[in-house]
Amino acid sequence: MIPGVAADPALKARPAFRLVDEGAPQLRVTDLAATRGDGVFETVGVFDSRPANLTPHLERLQRSARMLDLPALDLDVLAQAVDAAVTAHLPVPELLVKIVVSRGVEGQARPSAWVFADAAPSYAAARAGLRVAALDRGIPTTAPQTSPWLLAGAKSLSYAINMAGLREASRRGADEVLFISSDGYALEGPTSTLLVKRGNRFLTTPVDAGVLPGTSLGSVFELVRGEGAEAAEELMTLAQVAESDGAWLLSSVRLACPITHLDDVELPVDRSLTDRLSAAIAGRK
Amino acid sequence: MIPGVAADPALKARPAFRLVDEGAPQLRVTDLAATRGDGVFETVGVFDSRPANLTPHLERLQRSARMLDLPALDLDVLAQAVDAAVTAHLPVPELLVKIVVSRGVEGQARPSAWVFADAAPSYAAARAGLRVAALDRGIPTTAPQTSPWLLAGAKSLSYAINMAGLREASRRGADEVLFISSDGYALEGPTSTLLVKRGNRFLTTPVDAGVLPGTSLGSVFELVRGEGAEAAEELMTLAQVAESDGAWLLSSVRLACPITHLDDVELPVDRSLTDRLSAAIAGRK
Numbered sequence: 001m002i003p004g005v006a007a008d009p010a011l012k013a014r015p016a017f018r019l020v021d022e023g024a025p026q027l028r029v030t031d032l033a034a035t036r037g038d039g040v041f042e043t044v045g046v047f048d049s050r051p052a053n054l055t056p057h058l059e060r061l062q063r064s065a066r067m068l069d070l071p072a073l074d075l076d077v078l079a080q081a082v083d084a085a086v087t088a089h090l091p092v093p094e095l096l097v098k099i100v101v102s103r104g105v106e107g108q109a110r111p112s113a114w115v116f117a118d119a120a121p122s123y124a125a126a127r128a129g130l131r132v133a134a135l136d137r138g139i140p141t142t143a144p145q146t147s148p149w150l151l152a153g154a155k156s157l158s159y160a161i162n163m164a165g166l167r168e169a170s171r172r173g174a175d176e177v178l179f180i181s182s183d184g185y186a187l188e189g190p191t192s193t194l195l196v197k198r199g200n201r202f203l204t205t206p207v208d209a210g211v212l213p214g215t216s217l218g219s220v221f222e223l224v225r226g227e228g229a230e231a232a233e234e235l236m237t238l239a240q241v242a243e244s245d246g247a248w249l250l251s252s253v254r255l256a257c258p259i260t261h262l263d264d265v266e267l268p269v270d271r272s273l274t275d276r277l278s279a280a281i282a283g284r285k
Numbered sequence: 286m287i288p289g290v291a292a293d294p295a296l297k298a299r300p301a302f303r304l305v306d307e308g309a310p311q312l313r314v315t316d317l318a319a320t321r322g323d324g325v326f327e328t329v330g331v332f333d334s335r336p337a338n339l340t341p342h343l344e345r346l347q348r349s350a351r352m353l354d355l356p357a358l359d360l361d362v363l364a365q366a367v368d369a370a371v372t373a374h375l376p377v378p379e380l381l382v383k384i385v386v387s388r389g390v391e392g393q394a395r396p397s398a399w400v401f402a403d404a405a406p407s408y409a410a411a412r413a414g415l416r417v418a419a420l421d422r423g424i425p426t427t428a429p430q431t432s433p434w435l436l437a438g439a440k441s442l443s444y445a446i447n448m449a450g451l452r453e454a455s456r457r458g459a460d461e462v463l464f465i466s467s468d469g470y471a472l473e474g475p476t477s478t479l480l481v482k483r484g485n486r487f488l489t490t491p492v493d494a495g496v497l498p499g500t501s502l503g504s505v506f507e508l509v510r511g512e513g514a515e516a517a518e519e520l521m522t523l524a525q526v527a528e529s530d531g532a533w534l535l536s537s538v539r540l541a542c543p544i545t546h547l548d549d550v551e552l553p554v555d556r557s558l559t560d561r562l563s564a565a566i567a568g569r570k
């Protein structure tokens with residue numbers, strides 16, 4: 001079910017990666033991924049055996065690694081490992097492939113990486129629409145400039161807050177979270193990118209406000225520009241998102257999930273547009 | 286070198302824990318500890334084979350688990366596992382024992398736990414004195430009340446920011462970090478508790494400001510009260526710490542490390558008092 005691939009991200013070892021037994025443990029309890037959440041990752045959607053937006057994912061992984069002072073990654077090796085994991089998996093319509101780079105086993109000062117593929121669960125409910133709770137993310141949009149050690153915008157393995165946010169949303173009867181900066185701007189979801197339609201403009205949170213660069217945005221912006229709309233990064237308040245002509249949380253595996261409710265406010269949903277956005281993200285346009 | 290003990294924190298399995306091979310991997314790449322930093326931990330100092338302050342550590346682990354919506358832990362089983370790990374290790378003067386509780390392997394909805402012991406490295410330099418850089422922690426002291434999903438005060442596995450703070454300190458020529466809240470108060474170190482001496486008063490950051498309850502504070506407060514001083518929780522600004530009559534970062538394994546410099550300000554160091562504080566933490570008083 002989960003072909004695992006252990007890769008040497010800096011390509012010092014030959015072979016650069018090897019297939020490992022999915023049925024046996026693969027990591028040490030002293031791996032810094034498991035003791036400190038000290039590493040970076042990407043989750044890639046694979047549709048009909050084709051990884052979607054793999055290059056933006058690998059580039060974002062490199063960016064995250066740099067933000068965590070990890071060594072430069074050999075992205076070719078990681079791309080080969082992704083291919084190997086996909087090939088090793090039974091062919092299913094939708095896979096998700098996780099790429100993880102850890103700072104390594106404590107005391108060894110040698111980062112390590114692994115890749116694994118798994119059949120995607122059904123995302124039908126999320127794709128139909130999301131009730132979203134707006135939650136304070138605590139830090140301001142200026143954090144990347146003033147306090148880079150807060151790692152805003154790095155996709156690190158330290159996702160406990162993101163997971164706690166999802167549990168809080170569930171307690172509020174919602175499916176998902178939209179994080180809000182302490183200075184009042186909409187940021188992103190715990191594992192998704194915000195897209196908002198205002199008139200003929202499609203907007204997303206600026207990367208320099210401390211969000212991840214959305215790996216689906218290239219495909220999405222190309223689509224909407226092709227349909228005659230504008231697309232841009234722009235800071236938006238929670239109220240502006242709530243008053244918009246539609247909003248989505250974009251994810252590599254769940255695709256474009258329309259926000260039906262933002263806290264108590266109902267948002268318009270355009271099913272046809274949502275389908276086109278999802279097809280663009282999945283590379284099925 | 287690292288006897289590992291895998292424990293069932295809810296004591297559903299019998300035996301409740303078992304010794305595992307330190308030489309082979311123990312974890313799955315799909316363990317949420319390694320994919321999301323989604324779990325809690327404690328690091329216990331063991332001096333002359335006696336775990337110091339084990340009860341406060343276990344109580345704090347329970348508190349952290351509750352903050353992360355993990356099931357209630359069976360602390361007796363974990364205490365037995367700590368003893369087993371210490372017994373299995375070669376007798377050395379100073380051990381550190383890590384207790385980790387993970388939300389478990391993704392999709393299995395069953396938390397797991399492990400304990401491992403390792404010989405402590407030399408902390409002579411840290412115990413002699415620390416140059417400390419004050420770094421913004423981004424969030425205010427009100428976060429625990431307003432935004433509990435930010436997990437301020439929970440000892441989660443998501444420590445990437447704490448580790449990034451230490452690298453930033455190193456870039457500044459410092460050894461350690463004192464995190465400052467966005468509303469201007471001294472909080473704690475990335476892996477330590479702040480203790481400040483002002484006249485005849487020993488002060489630490491209030492737990493409700495979003496710091497971890499220091500597991501050494503019971504021993505330390507007992508010592509200083511026995512010597513006729515006051516001891517209390519009190520919010521302090523960075524300036525108040527810099528102007529104090531001495532400050533320490535307290536750690537279960539490094540013990541009482543005096544702050545010699547806070548950014549560019551030199552602080553007084555009382556070696557004899559430091560030694561007494563360290564002995565109290567180690568249970569060697």
